[in-house]
Amino acid sequence: MTKVDFALEGVFLGFADSPRFLRLETAEGQREIKLSKEVCAYLYRHVYALGKTLNRGDRLRVSGVRKKECSWKAYALELLDGLGEVDSAAPQVAAQLCLGVCHGKKCAAAGAGALKDLLAAAVDADPSLVGRVRVRALDCQKQCKQAPVVVVGGRSISRVAIADLPSVVAAVGQWVQRSHA
Numbered sequence: 001m002t003k004v005d006f007a008l009e010g011v012f013l014g015f016a017d018s019p020r021f022l023r024l025e026t027a028e029g030q031r032e033i034k035l036s037k038e039v040c041a042y043l044y045r046h047v048y049a050l051g052k053t054l055n056r057g058d059r060l061r062v063s064g065v066r067k068k069e070c071s072w073k074a075y076a077l078e079l080l081d082g083l084g085e086v087d088s089a090a091p092q093v094a095a096q097l098c099l100g101v102c103h104g105k106k107c108a109a110a111g112a113g114a115l116k117d118l119l120a121a122a123v124d125a126d127p128s129l130v131g132r133v134r135v136r137a138l139d140c141q142k143q144c145k146q147a148p149v150v151v152v153g154g155r156s157i158s159r160v161a162i163a164d165l166p167s168v169v170a171a172v173g174q175w176v177q178r179s180h181a
């Protein structure tokens, strides 16, 4: 039986890069949650196979395992309202991306502090990212050989150098564009 670290209720905001990652607005803030294959199979049987889909504003209960600061994986999902039509009165909550920089020992030694400061400055300087991206220091991500590690919406980028920051910021910008389209 899978250990459960979290049980969250919230409002479905949409999928992230793929149907394997959903975004949920909860009382504690926004979460990007990876779906296990069991949850994907559940959605297929109870939603997609019926010709329906999840709509922004649907209320969900999700439970699963939290491995790292920004890494949530769902092993169970419950549709709290059933599946209605698109509700134009559904909350229009802006998704917020967690842009994490590991500050464990190895990453700190490899320049994580400067990376975080530069990423925070890049976000602050771009009006399209302000309020939509949260830059955070993370605990060790258990990928120390890949230090320094940056985590964008739950996915890790290894051995990030200062020269890589424009491409990291570009990836963040694309995420924001997709999620606010």
Ligand code: FES
Pocket (backbone or CB within 6 Å): 102, 103, 104, 105, 106, 107, 108, 139, 140, 141, 142, 143, 144, 145, 147, 148, 149
């Ligand atoms: S110190 Fe960053 S992954 Fe371990």
